[in-house]
Amino acid sequence: EAAVTQSPRNKVTVTGGNVTLSCRQTNSHNYMYWYRQDTGHGLRLIHYSYGAGNLQIGDVPDGYKATRTTQEDFFLLLELASPSQTSLYFCASSDQGNYAEQFFGPGTRLTVL
Amino acid sequence: QQKVQQSPESLSVPEGGMASFNCTSSDRNFQYFWWYRQHSGEGPKALMSIFSDGDKKEGRFTAHLNKASLHVSLHIRDSQPSDSALYFCAASDTGANTGKLTFGHGTILRVHP
Numbered sequence A: 001e002a003a004v005t006q007s008p009r010n011k012v013t014v015t016g017g018n019v020t021l022s023c024r025q026t027n028s029h030n031y032m033y034w035y036r037q038d039t040g041h042g043l044r045l046i047h048y049s050y051g052a053g054n055l056q057i058g059d060v061p062d063g064y065k066a067t068r069t070t071q072e073d074f075f076l077l078l079e080l081a082s083p084s085q086t087s088l089y090f091c092a093s094s095d096q097g098n099y100a101e102q103f104f105g106p107g108t109r110l111t112v113l
Numbered sequence B: 001q002q003k004v005q006q007s008p009e010s011l012s013v014p015e016g017g018m019a020s021f022n023c024t025s026s027d028r029n030f031q032y033f034w035w036y037r038q039h040s041g042e043g044p045k046a047l048m049s050i051f052s053d054g055d056k057k058e059g060r061f062t063a064h065l066n067k068a069s070l071h072v073s074l075h076i077r078d079s080q081p082s083d084s085a086l087y088f089c090a091a092s093d094t095g096a097n098t099g100k101l102t103f104g105h106g107t108i109l110r111v112h113p
Helices: none
Strands: A004-007 A010-013 A019-025 A031-038 A042-049 A065-068 A073-078 A087-094 A108-112 B004-007 B010-014 B019-025 B030-038 B045-050 B054-058 B061-066 B071-076 B085-093 B101-103 B107-112
Touching: A004 A087, A010 A019, A019 A031, A019 A087, A019 A108, A031 A073, A042 A065, A042 A073, A042 B085, A042 B101, A073 A087, B004 B085, B010 B019, B019 B030, B019 B085, B019 B107, B030 B061, B030 B101, B045 B054, B045 B061, B045 B071, B071 B085
Parallel strands: A010 A108, B010 B107
Antiparallel strands: A004 A019, A019 A073, A031 A042, A031 A087, A065 A073, A087 A108, B004 B019, B019 B071, B030 B045, B030 B085, B054 B061, B061 B071, B085 B101, B085 B107
């Protein structure tokens, strides 16, 4: 089974702070995704990537940047964090396109004060 | 408008009973569907996919897809307390092989003894 890890698991920052969330997958998947989960909204796609150096814009990208440095590593950057970005963030990976299962990490809970 | 709508918002069934979830897409391009389950404190995990009209059965889980109405359902027979979780329907665009999933808001299932 695919292994997706995220760090940190919990993060507290202040408004205007700089935050980087990390994700690593070890099963050589090409596709990686960043989601946020909020009560009443389900999971919403922020950014995704088809491979190292590739970035695609998701459905709720405002205020977020992402970078895919290697096939394994995908980072989500919040350069000026705001309280509205307080959420539970999940990273996922998959082998290919529409037919492939997405494997999720354990999540990072981010609080912006 | 939410492109993937789920009902009910929450569900309570007795142990050994049948749990049923509904999902409808408002986008004709969304014809590949997934069901994911998320236990408290964990990331979502795929339960099953359904891409063709009709029923698909995997153990105690049965999914049904009607492409004409873009309606998909999930039924869990002989529900167990361990089935208590948040259930998501997710859909992907058949016109673009992006792997991108759009999730519904989720249904909370509680199985009581």
